Amino acid sequence: MKKHTITDVAELAGVSIKTVSRVINQEPNVRPSTHSKVSQAIAELNYRPSISARSLAGNRSYLLALLYDNPSASYVTDIQSGVLQTCRAQNYEVLIHPCEYQDPALEKNITDLVHNSRVDGLILTPPLTDSRPLLELMKRLDIPYVLISPSSNSVFEWAVGTNxxxxxxxxxxxxxxxxxxxxxxxxxxxxxxxxxxxxxxxxxxxxxxxxxxxxxxxxxxxxxxxxxxxxxxxxxxxxxxxxxxxxxxxxxxxxxxxxxxxxxxxxxxxxxxxxxxxxxxxxxxxxxxxxxxQPIQKMGEVAAELLLRRFRQQSAEKFERITKSQIVVRDSTGPAP
Amino acid sequence: MKKHTITDVAELAGVSIKTVSRVINQEPNVRPSTHSKVSQAIAELNYRPSISARSLAGNRSYLLALLYDNPSASYVTDIQSGVLQTCRAQNYEVLIHPCEYQDPALEKNITDLVHNSRVDGLILTPPLTDSRPLLELMKRLDIPYVLISPSSNSVFEWAVGTNxxxxxxxxxxxxxxxxxxxxxxxxxxxxxxxxxxxxxxxxxxxxxxxxxxxxxxxxxxxxxxxxxxxxxxxxxxxxxxxxxxxxxxxxxxxxxxxxxxxxxxxxxxxxxxxxxxxxxxxxxxxxxxxxxxQPIQKMGEVAAELLLRRFRQQSAEKFERITKSQIVVRDSTGPAP
DNA sequence: ACGCAGCATGACAGCGTTGTCAATATTCCT
DNA sequence: AGGAATATTGACAACGCTGTCATGCTGCGT
Missing domain, CATH: 3.40.50.2300 (Response regulator)
Incomplete structure (x- = not known):
């Protein structure tokens, strides 16, 4: 199974590589007939754009980083799988980045992450969501981010909140x-x-x-x-x-x-x-x-959606509140003695 | 903080970009004096090579994928943190890739991962480690991999084993x-x-x-x-x-x-x-x-080390057995009645 | 001192995309 | 039909790095 490039697709479809690029990126101004020719060629060759070339040329990495400092393994994996679910659907990949919220090197650590891996955005979970220095750093670095269940006074941030x-x-x-x-x-x-x-x-x-x-x-x-x-x-x-x-x-x-x-x-x-x-x-x-x-996985999904939306500047709604939490009554509670 | 490129470093050090590249990649044939000039310039600019450019030009991604299908959140996060620890030290990043071992689409899924994200190698955990179709697929795709605690008959694979x-x-x-x-x-x-x-x-x-x-x-x-x-x-x-x-x-x-x-x-x-x-x-x-x-995190670390070693063809030892498991006696066992 | 085998370095062409801008088609007016 | 406005397409130069190959230098044997 040979690796195909955009040029192969362009040739097969009989168009220029730029047009193929347009189709891939869902840019406007492609005639429906052209669009379908190209899509067909893509399918036929099972073509996938090269992430590295895309990020080099387009100056973005199609990579998100998920930052967390949370001792609960199940919380972490649930968030991860939610974020992944959204990202897979949109051809983004996720870098996991555990860190320590009171580590003095945290800021340098994050700066390196952003500069080195060129991630397009960050998703933070508590307690990182409430670290003022971190929030300021991200603004200074001008890197888009989304917070998951930050403290209630953060309704003006891009975030997914809870009830x-x-x-x-x-x-x-x-x-x-x-x-x-x-x-x-x-x-x-x-x-x-x-x-x-x-x-x-x-x-x-x-x-x-x-x-x-x-x-x-x-x-x-x-x-x-x-x-x-x-x-x-x-x-x-x-x-x-x-x-x-x-x-x-x-x-x-x-x-x-x-x-x-x-x-x-x-x-x-x-x-x-x-x-x-x-x-x-x-x-x-x-x-x-x-x-x-709590619908933790769902919160991860929504956080990623919010972040991807933020990239596209569809700045409609920054804050989304998830209210699907529910009480699960089991055996440890009963009538007062 | 402006992003610097290899050209900036080369200018500052008064050498060509190729020489800077040599230093970064630890290639031989660089005079010590030149080497130190370059290292100094790198440090001064806080320069980090662009992953995308590197992977595009060098045809590798500096990315590993960690595959798992394991319901235990703590196992997963422990393995993750071990793998990450090794990778961070060597400037690799990790993509996490949960999957389902009996999913009929698994092979396509992995093929896409390898072709699309261009990861350099895979780390598998049980039960994926014992999926014959998967092992064959990886060989067919010619992608390096390492198995974590595969069944005992896999001592001829690149793997980290247990006792x-x-x-x-x-x-x-x-x-x-x-x-x-x-x-x-x-x-x-x-x-x-x-x-x-x-x-x-x-x-x-x-x-x-x-x-x-x-x-x-x-x-x-x-x-x-x-x-x-x-x-x-x-x-x-x-x-x-x-x-x-x-x-x-x-x-x-x-x-x-x-x-x-x-x-x-x-x-x-x-x-x-x-x-x-x-x-x-x-x-x-x-x-x-x-x-x-079990020293799960350690197993993750070693798996990543093995994989990175495999990239470098230092094919010395493919199989490493970790024998640090120990019995923890707590309160649920006692003398027979 | 001469010639030759390395060592050290640099010039330059890709790698596979996207962005820019120009060229060409098509549509919509009047 | 004529012309402007707009939709569609393509040519080509980046992007930042590595691989290849050529060049210049150093040192060694004789």
């Missing part, structure tokens, strides 16, 4: 509906300002139920399983321990559940636990975890 | 040492011939302990959590149920543990459970899971 707050409020109301009155909350990592929305939702939910926020019942977690354990220990040691714990992510919820097991507390008989994310773990621990499921 | 068999044997001996005599095994997906090594190790371990393999105690799983549940149910319904279950991966072990919980069996008091992989879940369920930890 975290509303869904968290709903979760609290669900717990309240089960009779719980002392509902604790384990906050997410303070550096991830996007997670603050979840806390806001928790507060909103309590308010909606006519309950008030108790300082004691809100403890600061750091997203990890271990920090979930620590927070749960602190909460369950209270003179008035909560009857339900809502953690800002599933890892911490799982940590809380482990502590409950260790303390001999029956879940959900004596303690209800809820998480957020619906990582695979959630359905695999025992009892399975009530949580919030 | 799955030995470590599984060891795990069985560990269980036997705890007094277990009825040790069940949940086999991995039959399509993943690489997993057959683990079963072989199980058998070897039994033999080493003077126990014999019982057909009843070996049940066919399919790698998923759910299939682990089913297998465990079958095993625990036996008139002579096992006192220990060794599952071919952690997901199935977790499924087995869930069933044990549901049946009110104490783990490890009445039943010991062991897995393989050490996915994050393993340490987050309760009780935490005894399992085998």
């Amino acid at each position: 975290d707050q509303a869904i968290c409020s709903e979760m609290v109301q669900h717990l309240c509906g089960l009779g719980h009155r002392r509902i604790a909350f384990i906050l997410g990592h303070p550096d991830h300002s996007a997670l603050a929305n979840r806390y806001a939702g928790y507060q909103e939910g309590l308010k909606a139920c006519g309950l008030k926020v108790s300082k004691q019942l809100c403890v600061q977690g750091f997203n990890s399983f271990e920090s979930g354990e620590q927070c749960a220990r602190k909460l369950l040691k209270l003179k008035q321990p909560p009857t339900a714990i809502f953690a800002c992510n599933d890892d911490m919820a799982a940590g809380a559940m482990k502590v409950a097991h260790e303390l001999g507390l029956d879940v959900p008989g004596q303690l209800s636990v809820a998480g957020f994310d619906d990582i695979p773990l959630a359905s695999q621990i025992w009892p399975s975890l009530t949580t919030v499921k | 799955d068999q030995a470590i599984c044997s060891e795990m069985v001996q560990h269980l036997c040492g705890l007094g277990h005599r009825r040790i069940a095994f949940i086999l991995g997906h039959p399509d993943h011939s690489a997993l057959a090594n683990r079963y072989a190790g199980y058998q070897e371990g039994l033999k080493a302990c003077g126990l014999k393999v019982s057909k009843q105690l070996c049940v066919q799983g399919f790698n998923s959590f759910e299939s682990g549940e089913q297998c465990a149910r079958k095993l625990l319904k036996l008139k002579q149920p096992p006192t220990a279950i060794f599952a071919c991966n952690d997901d199935m072990a977790a499924g087995a543990m869930k069933v044990a919980h549901e049946l009110g069996l104490d783990v490890p008091g009445q039943l010991s459970v062991a897995g393989f992989d050490d996915i994050p879940l393993a340490s987050q369920i309760w009780p935490s899971l005894t399992t085998v930890k």
